[in-house]
Amino acid sequence: MTITRREFSASVLAAAAAGTMPGAARAAEGGKTIALMFDAFDSDFWITGNTILKAKAKENGWTTLETISNRDQNKQNDQVKAMVERKVDGIIFIPTDNNAAIPAIRTANAANIPIIFFNRPPAPNDNKYVAIQADNRKIMQTTVTILVDLARKQGGKYKACLLMGDLGDNNAVQRRDGALDILDKNKDLVEIVSRVATEWNADKTFAGLTNAIQANPDINMLISPSDSEDTIIEQVLKTAGKWHKTGEDGHVMFAGFDGDQNGYRLLSTKYMDVNGVQNLFYEVDLAYGAFKDIWAGKQPDKMLIDPGFAISQATLESKRDDMWGYHVWKEKNK
Amino acid sequence: MGGVLPASSGGALSRPMRLVRLVLFSDYLVLALTVLYVAALWFAVPEIISPTNLNDIFLQVLPLFVAAMGLMMVLLVAQIDLSATSIMAMSCVVGASIMTSQGGYLAGHALAPVAAVLAIVAIGLLIGVLNGVCTIVFDIPSFLVTLVTMMFFSGAAIWYTAAHTNSGSSIGALPSSFLAIGYGGIAGIPYAALITVGLAIIVHLMLTRTVFGRWVRAVGLNPSAAAISGVPVKRVVIGCFALSGLFAAFAAVIYTARLEAGTPILGQRILLDVIGAAVIGGVSLFGGKGSVIGVLIGVLFLSAVDNGLQLLGLSLSSVYAIKGGVILLAAVVDAIRHHLLARG
Numbered sequence: 052m053t054i055t056r057r058e059f060s061a062s063v064l065a066a067a068a069a070g071t072m073p074g075a076a077r078a079a080e081g082g083k084t085i086a087l088m089f090d091a092f093d094s095d096f097w098i099t100g101n102t103i104l105k106a107k108a109k110e111n112g113w114t115t116l117e118t119i120s121n122r123d124q125n126k127q128n129d130q131v132k133a134m135v136e137r138k139v140d141g142i143i144f145i146p147t148d149n150n151a152a153i154p155a156i157r158t159a160n161a162a163n164i165p166i167i168f169f170n171r172p173p174a175p176n177d178n179k180y181v182a183i184q185a186d187n188r189k190i191m192q193t194t195v196t197i198l199v200d201l202a203r204k205q206g207g208k209y210k211a212c213l214l215m216g217d218l219g220d221n222n223a224v225q226r227r228d229g230a231l232d233i234l235d236k237n238k239d240l241v242e243i244v245s246r247v248a249t250e251w252n253a254d255k256t257f258a259g260l261t262n263a264i265q266a267n268p269d270i271n272m273l274i275s276p277s278d279s280e281d282t283i284i285e286q287v288l289k290t291a292g293k294w295h296k297t298g299e300d301g302h303v304m305f306a307g308f309d310g311d312q313n314g315y316r317l318l319s320t321k322y323m324d325v326n327g328v329q330n331l332f333y334e335v336d337l338a339y340g341a342f343k344d345i346w347a348g349k350q351p352d353k354m355l356i357d358p359g360f361a362i363s364q365a366t367l368e369s370k371r372d373d374m375w376g377y378h379v380w381k382e383k384n385k
Numbered sequence: 386m387g388g389v390l391p392a393s394s395g396g397a398l399s400r401p402m403r404l405v406r407l408v409l410f411s412d413y414l415v416l417a418l419t420v421l422y423v424a425a426l427w428f429a430v431p432e433i434i435s436p437t438n439l440n441d442i443f444l445q446v447l448p449l450f451v452a453a454m455g456l457m458m459v460l461l462v463a464q465i466d467l468s469a470t471s472i473m474a475m476s477c478v479v480g481a482s483i484m485t486s487q488g489g490y491l492a493g494h495a496l497a498p499v500a501a502v503l504a505i506v507a508i509g510l511l512i513g514v515l516n517g518v519c520t521i522v523f524d525i526p527s528f529l530v531t532l533v534t535m536m537f538f539s540g541a542a543i544w545y546t547a548a549h550t551n552s553g554s555s556i557g558a559l560p561s562s563f564l565a566i567g568y569g570g571i572a573g574i575p576y577a578a579l580i581t582v583g584l585a586i587i588v589h590l591m592l593t594r595t596v597f598g599r600w601v602r603a604v605g606l607n608p609s610a611a612a613i614s615g616v617p618v619k620r621v622v623i624g625c626f627a628l629s630g631l632f633a634a635f636a637a638v639i640y641t642a643r644l645e646a647g648t649p650i651l652g653q654r655i656l657l658d659v660i661g662a663a664v665i666g667g668v669s670l671f672g673g674k675g676s677v678i679g680v681l682i683g684v685l686f687l688s689a690v691d692n693g694l695q696l697l698g699l700s701l702s703s704v705y706a707i708k709g710g711v712i713l714l715a716a717v718v719d720a721i722r723h724h725l726l727a728r729g
Contacts, residue, residue: 150557
């Protein structure tokens with residue numbers, strides 16, 4: 052195949068024109084620029100978090116740049132350097148590893164760019180950063196307290212399966228500890244017969260819960276560390292003939308966590324009894340409030356806590372507006 | 386400077402076709418493409434040629450170059466090593482567990498970093514030898530052997546980390562003398578660069594000036610003919626796998642120092658980058674062809690592409706699609722070159 056000189060020149064000009072377009076668009080942007088640096092979009096929580104972060108940035112007149120590292124902390128640390136080159140005004144950072152993220156803080160500090168860890172704080176260190184974190188332990192304590200109270204009113208004894216997430220993630224560790232704090236005080240009512248480390252992996256959740264029910268067919272209480280596992284739990288319980296609503300014979304008392312659209316759906320259809328909700332809207336407000344303070348020369352606290360809340364079937368109507376998953380569900384079910 | 390054009394099989398080629406063959410067989414095609422790419426992106430993101438960004442690209446290149454040199458050795462003998470990144474993970478968590486100030490085996494000891502580096506290197510070497518022995522002595526395809534060792538040591542690294550930490554995700558609190566490898570330097574030259582250049586010189590000299598280097602290429606080009614000629618094929622292949630493991634371990638040293646933690650998912654996402662860099666740099670998947678300079682050029686190209694796409698702020702799916710397409714194109718070009726060379 053031969054290429055004429057004219058065709059070659061036209062291709063080069065087209066490529067050069069395509070290359071200038073992003074630059075021209077960037078020249079038109081004004082105001083602050085925030086880098087949203089995620090490690091993965093592996094659950095509704097992060098997808099919705101990203102949406103809320105972008106929407107609230109837009110409300111503030113800010114532009115956002117996004118990166119995802121696909122759980123490669125080394126890549127994410129390099130991405131911070133790229134964002135520093137792009138001279139962003141602030142960084143929202145969701146790390147994969149709380150130890151290995153520390154070099155990224157130093158990079159941001161050296162460039163005098165505020166860095167805010169969103170929902171996953173770094174390992175303790177002396178560099179300048181702000182971390183927004185849900186008080187996972189307290190939220191889970193409140194959630195399991197409500198679950199245990201409901202169980203006590205119902206009567207009988209309970210055999211519980213505790214799903215634990217990825218114990219390399221501090222959030223999962225706190226949720227586990229929060230659940231155990233309450234269950235250990237109620238051993239007269241609840242016996243933990245199985246603990247499953249799901250590693251936030253659908254296959255491991257499926258296999259682990261299936262094995263737990265095979266080994267303990269009379270499991271009648273289930274505590275999940277994340278609503279991202281709800282559809283798997285539903286599948287397993289249906290297969291085992293244990294998927295019943297509150298009030299029906301054989302109902303497995305079920306506590307979820309996160310407050311996503313599945314959590315809302317299961318609460319409203321009475322398969323789930325209580326859900327621990329991270330207040331994503333509040334966490335974004337905390338983050339952007341911290342940026343404004345830093346830009347104004349103030350230094351916010353290093354750790355800003357989202358106290359979250361628990362929502363049950365009884366409080367569904369009154370509290371659902373603060374539940375981020377309700378809004379996602381409402382949007383999808385218009 | 387360009388490569389030697391294969392003799393034409395007969396009949397005059399048109400000027401564009403001769404130009405295409407000249408470009409296709411040039412050893413510096415990728416370098417030219419790298420410069421063109423950076424120049425093209427400069428209009429959209431002028432920061433790409435800023436001194437700090439060029440320094441960032443240079444620092445990113447170093448550990449990837451080390452790992453890719455190791456993989457080159459295995460590719461030269463027409464094998465593959467998929468376990469390189471798991472070797473990085475396993476060796477780095479073991480090394481970190483020795484030197485961490487939070488309950489490490491040699492916590493606080495002055496020689497802890499040295500012991501840790503020796504352990505990292507030893508693990509890389511041992512796993513490499515294991516891969517080589519299973520491949521050539523037991524005659525199991527290297528794809529299968531290294532896929533299995535990749536899975537095994539990935540899992541082992543996670544188990545090892547969980548057994549040595551409370552949080553279970555990584556082992557931090559590493560001594561500053563070790564971390565200096567990642568960020569420190571002497572006379573303005575980073576230690577990581579000194580290590581990388583030293584390793585590159587050793588590999589280059591080995592391939593071009595030693596009998597072993599000739600044996601490696603002979604085995605890659607035609608193992609049967611090499612065996613008949615008296616080349617110890619099995620020892621050469623095991624040696625190449627050992628070097629691959631060793632170099633993966635050296636890369637782990639640099640990455641661990643940069644990340645300031647031993648993490649069991651180190652390198653999990655860069656296997657394609659390591660293989661891709663070698664292939665883009667002209668290392669043939671069919672064996673027998675490859676050079677240190679070529680690998681360096683391949684790593685530079687891939688790092689520049691990655692850096693440019695990050696500066697553009699493209700979505701991850703776009704980045705993966707583009708990088709995957711580039712590596713696929715490189716593999717196709719390699720296959721075409723191989724075919725044309727075989728035809729003469």
